[in-house]
Amino acid sequence: MAVPKPNELLKIDHKPPKKWWMDTKPTFRPGTYSYPSKPKNIEILDMWNPREWSPTDEDWKLPEDWKERILEGFRDLLKKYRSLKVFMDICVRCGACADKCHFFIGSGDPKNMPVLRAELMRSVYRGEFTKAGQILGRWAGARELTYDVVKEWFYYFYQCTQCRRCSLFCPYGIDTAEIDLAGRHLLNLVGCNINWMMEPAANCYKVGNHIGIQPHSLKDMIDFFVEDIEDLTGVKIEVPFMKKGAEVLFVTPSGDFFADPGTYTFMGYLMLFHEIGLDYTMSYYAAEGGNFGFFTGTIENAKKLNAKIYAEAKRLGVKWILGGECGHMWRVVHQYMDTLTGPADFLEVPKSPITGTVFENARSTKMVHITEFTADLIKHGAIKLDPSRNAGIKATFHDSCNPSRGMGLFEEPRYVLKNVVPEFYDMPEDTIREKTFCCGSGSGLNNDEFMEMRMRGGLPRANAVKYVRDRYGVNTLSCVCAIDRAVLQPLVNYWVPGITVTGVHELVGNALVMKGEKKRTVNLRQEPIPGMEEEEGDV
Amino acid sequence: MRVVMPLFLVVGLALTAWVGWAIHLQGLFGVLVPYLAALIFVVGFCVKVVDWAKSAVPFKIPTTAGQQKSLPWIKHAKIESPFTTGQVILRMFFEVFFFRSLFRNVKGELRSGPSLIYGPTKWLWLSAIMFHYGFLMVILHHLRLATYPVPGPIALLDKIDAMFQIGAPPIYLSSLLLLIGVVALFLRRVLIPQVRYISLVNDYFPLFLIFGIVVSGMLMRYFVRTDIVAVKALVMGLVTFHPVVPEGIGAIFYIHLFLVCCLFAYFPFSKLMHMGGVFMSPTRNLPNNNRAVRHVNPWNPKVKLHTYEEWVEDYRDKLEEAGIPTD
Numbered sequence: 001m002a003v004p005k006p007n008e009l010l011k012i013d014h015k016p017p018k019k020w021w022m023d024t025k026p027t028f029r030p031g032t033y034s035y036p037s038k039p040k041n042i043e044i045l046d047m048w049n050p051r052e053w054s055p056t057d058e059d060w061k062l063p064e065d066w067k068e069r070i071l072e073g074f075r076d077l078l079k080k081y082r083s084l085k086v087f088m089d090i091c092v093r094c095g096a097c098a099d100k101c102h103f104f105i106g107s108g109d110p111k112n113m114p115v116l117r118a119e120l121m122r123s124v125y126r127g128e129f130t131k132a133g134q135i136l137g138r139w140a141g142a143r144e145l146t147y148d149v150v151k152e153w154f155y156y157f158y159q160c161t162q163c164r165r166c167s168l169f170c171p172y173g174i175d176t177a178e179i180d181l182a183g184r185h186l187l188n189l190v191g192c193n194i195n196w197m198m199e200p201a202a203n204c205y206k207v208g209n210h211i212g213i214q215p216h217s218l219k220d221m222i223d224f225f226v227e228d229i230e231d232l233t234g235v236k237i238e239v240p241f242m243k244k245g246a247e248v249l250f251v252t253p254s255g256d257f258f259a260d261p262g263t264y265t266f267m268g269y270l271m272l273f274h275e276i277g278l279d280y281t282m283s284y285y286a287a288e289g290g291n292f293g294f295f296t297g298t299i300e301n302a303k304k305l306n307a308k309i310y311a312e313a314k315r316l317g318v319k320w321i322l323g324g325e326c327g328h329m330w331r332v333v334h335q336y337m338d339t340l341t342g343p344a345d346f347l348e349v350p351k352s353p354i355t356g357t358v359f360e361n362a363r364s365t366k367m368v369h370i371t372e373f374t375a376d377l378i379k380h381g382a383i384k385l386d387p388s389r390n391a392g393i394k395a396t397f398h399d400s401c402n403p404s405r406g407m408g409l410f411e412e413p414r415y416v417l418k419n420v421v422p423e424f425y426d427m428p429e430d431t432i433r434e435k436t437f438c439c440g441s442g443s444g445l446n447n448d449e450f451m452e453m454r455m456r457g458g459l460p461r462a463n464a465v466k467y468v469r470d471r472y473g474v475n476t477l478s479c480v481c482a483i484d485r486a487v488l489q490p491l492v493n494y495w496v497p498g499i500t501v502t503g504v505h506e507l508v509g510n511a512l513v514m515k516g517e518k519k520r521t522v523n524l525r526q527e528p529i530p531g532m533e534e535e536e537g538d539v
Numbered sequence: 540m541r542v543v544m545p546l547f548l549v550v551g552l553a554l555t556a557w558v559g560w561a562i563h564l565q566g567l568f569g570v571l572v573p574y575l576a577a578l579i580f581v582v583g584f585c586v587k588v589v590d591w592a593k594s595a596v597p598f599k600i601p602t603t604a605g606q607q608k609s610l611p612w613i614k615h616a617k618i619e620s621p622f623t624t625g626q627v628i629l630r631m632f633f634e635v636f637f638f639r640s641l642f643r644n645v646k647g648e649l650r651s652g653p654s655l656i657y658g659p660t661k662w663l664w665l666s667a668i669m670f671h672y673g674f675l676m677v678i679l680h681h682l683r684l685a686t687y688p689v690p691g692p693i694a695l696l697d698k699i700d701a702m703f704q705i706g707a708p709p710i711y712l713s714s715l716l717l718l719i720g721v722v723a724l725f726l727r728r729v730l731i732p733q734v735r736y737i738s739l740v741n742d743y744f745p746l747f748l749i750f751g752i753v754v755s756g757m758l759m760r761y762f763v764r765t766d767i768v769a770v771k772a773l774v775m776g777l778v779t780f781h782p783v784v785p786e787g788i789g790a791i792f793y794i795h796l797f798l799v800c801c802l803f804a805y806f807p808f809s810k811l812m813h814m815g816g817v818f819m820s821p822t823r824n825l826p827n828n829n830r831a832v833r834h835v836n837p838w839n840p841k842v843k844l845h846t847y848e849e850w851v852e853d854y855r856d857k858l859e860e861a862g863i864p865t866d
């Protein structure tokens with residue numbers, strides 16, 4: 001469906017309507033909601049109520065006991081998550097979080113204010129679980145769980161990218177993403193989930209990567225990369241897969257294998273590993289670092305996918321694990337993996353075989369972020385870099401939400417970047433690092449049918465890019481996230497044309513001076529490098 | 540309606556106390572109700588906190604607001620991204636005493652172009668600071684009435700506070716702060732359209748209640764002379780569990796006291812519990828040392844994994860044909 005033109009989209013009214021929010025209902029307008037999961041994906045993941053249905057239908061074919069199921073699930077979550085329980089009780093509705101959400105900024109819909117998104121659930125908590133709420137009803141901000149409430153939840157809980165920007169500004173750290181995850185879990189219980197989240201999760205579970213490419217086809221794709229790299233550099237590399245006894249298992253989001261521009265980032269990793277002679281392996285079975293199961297809010301799904309990484313590390317007998325550029329993968333690896341699927345006591349504390357650096361911060365989980373690893377290499381002068389091979393590039397860096405507010409990874413990628421590009425400019429302070437704005441497409445919302453909301457939600461990010469483009473002539477937006485690589489390009493094309501989106505290791509790959517390489521005249525994208533054109537030959 | 544109703548409610552409460560005074564129920568309003576309110580407050584508060592504590596903390600989910608501790612040469616943001624318990628305590632300290640997160644507040648404005656402009660905004664932070672510190676000082680002042688002899692620090696606070704003297708008897712800086720704070724918080728709630736939209740009765744009610752308490756307190760101090768000796772006798776009686784009901788205390792005191800009792804009794808059932816909850820918020824009170832120190836989930840879920848062996852069975856032919864090892 002066509003997304004309205006930017007100037008149309010910009011007619012945003014941030015004033016709330018006359019009608020109070022308990023009296024309004026969402027309209028399922030194309031462009032603002034994601035399609036429901038196909039039954040087969042629900043079945044593969046062994047979840048609830050698989051069926052064909054559409055959000056625009058009157059009847060959502062919920063199971064007969066939908067209400068009991070949700071309420072029972074809710075009670076269960078309140079016992080399992082102190083976060084949820086405390087957050088249900090202590091919001092003072094100060095509104096500090098209200099204008100922090102990119103979806104509110106870009107849509108003006110009051111229910112996209114994090115506080116109100118949370119109230120959608122909190123009102124039910126009061127109405128169903130507290131005495132005051134049951135007696136006073138609306139006067140206590142309480143309401144009953146009705147069929148319409150389920151529909152409203154579906155609409156707004158799948159309009160949150162779980163970016164946690166709101167939680168940064170809340171005086172009590174109330175994390176609407178945490179509430180959103182709980183809300184999605186409750187929706188799962190009655191079979192209301194979206195396909196773009198469930199299908200990748202099902203594929204990762206069953207096949208090993210999110211598109212569901214079978215192992216032998218994946219092998220062919222890797223062979224292509226090897227050929228491309230040889231064409232570009234004259235260096236023939238090997239990509240070890242399923243190699244028992246390697247020192248390191250490398251896991252990256254599978255988007256890097258098959259979607260431009262992630263593929264260039266993937267080539268960057270391969271070139272780097274070859275150049276430093278890393279003894280590593282990858283796996284077709286655990287070929288996915290990303291974790292769409294996490295987005296479902298049903299933590300079992302996150303575990304089903306994440307556990308494959310340790311299982312494979314154990315089977316292959318590696319010493320530690322290296323992880324590629326991905327946003328939510330790192331939220332899961334950093335904050336969940338060890339708890340969920342550890343302890344990884346069969347692995348060793350990660351130690352760079354090149355520099356000898358011991359990654360103390362990964363002492364227990366045994367998994368290191370690629371930019372931590374590369375930053376250490378650069379600091380020790382272990383690789384030779386020639387930034388002039390990125391000539392013409394003026395780069396900025398998009399901090400992905402998850403590594404920012406769920407990990408604190410800020411300096412490592414910047415350090416790497418500054419060493420491989422000739423010019424680097426940060427976006428305005430209030431839009432980067434911990435205050436970074438979401439791409440608008442995270443948490444399973446990077447589907448085409450949701451495009452209008454994605455462009456709205458991405459407005460604040462795009463606008464900050466526009467600022468550095470207009471001011472410094474920035475033309476490259478780099479990031480360390482596979483979803484970002486896929487979604488930021490359409491976003492900037494829409495709001496700030498003339499910007500190229502790249503991964504950090506794509507730029508590393510360009511700058512990396514390899515032993516025995518030929519003179520490079522084009523970059524990994526086969527585009528001519530300014531100042532390095534072929535000397536002789538064609539005009 | 541969401542604004543007017545709680546206002547009526549507070550006026551009604553004040554009237555109740557006045558009627559009680561008029562028909563000589565001083566014993567009820569001066570002794571029984573305060574004891575009851577104190578009991579509800581203490582028990583309610585504890586029950587709530589225990590209730591929270593009973594829920595598990597399955598994952599370590601701090602919201603990181605600064606550079607993680609990673610490579611030794613990268614500067615670690617110790618407070619914003621705490622690695623040790625000591626650093627977490629520092630983070631909590633700044634959060635609880637200086638409202639760190641509110642201080643961070645920025646306001647975005649969408650202008651034509653389009654361009655989104657951001658700038659710091661400190662109004663909410665300032666109102667909140669005035670309100671809470673005013674409140675704290677006022678409570679400390681009141682300890683004067685409940686102690687004998689008055690401890691040195693309280694007496695000192697009295698002196699400092701009264702230094703910013705306006706008129707006589709001196710208007711305490713603290714009550715002024717509290718009054719301005721409560722009015723500012725109320726005004727932003729009704730004047731900012733988004734905040735008005737999200738506000739509930741439960742948000743206005745405590746504001747009116749506290750406003751009523753401050754106003755009745757100030758009236759008593761500056762306009763309607765109250766027998767302070769008798770008041771002290773009553774309060775001392777309460778805290779030493781030898782309650783007495785001295786003669787000659789005016790209605791205004793009973794109104795003040797009753798509103799205070801209502802606030803205390805209401806506290807555990809309301810959002811005012813944020814006072815306890817802020818300490819228990821998992822996004823703030825946990826260290827960002829996730830990959831270094833394992834956190835244990837008491838209910839860690841068991842799941843059925845699609846194992847390597849099952850996977851190999853799914854693709855055996857294709858794997859073998861492509862020369863991918865299957866052992």
Ligand code: SF4
Nearest residue numbers: 091093094095097170
């Ligand atoms: S900032 Fe926190 S307390 Fe304030 S409205 Fe938002 S969630 Fe509630």
Ligand code: SF4
Nearest residue numbers: 101160161163164166
């Ligand atoms: S987590 Fe992000 S998307 Fe969700 S409500 Fe908060 S700011 Fe909005």
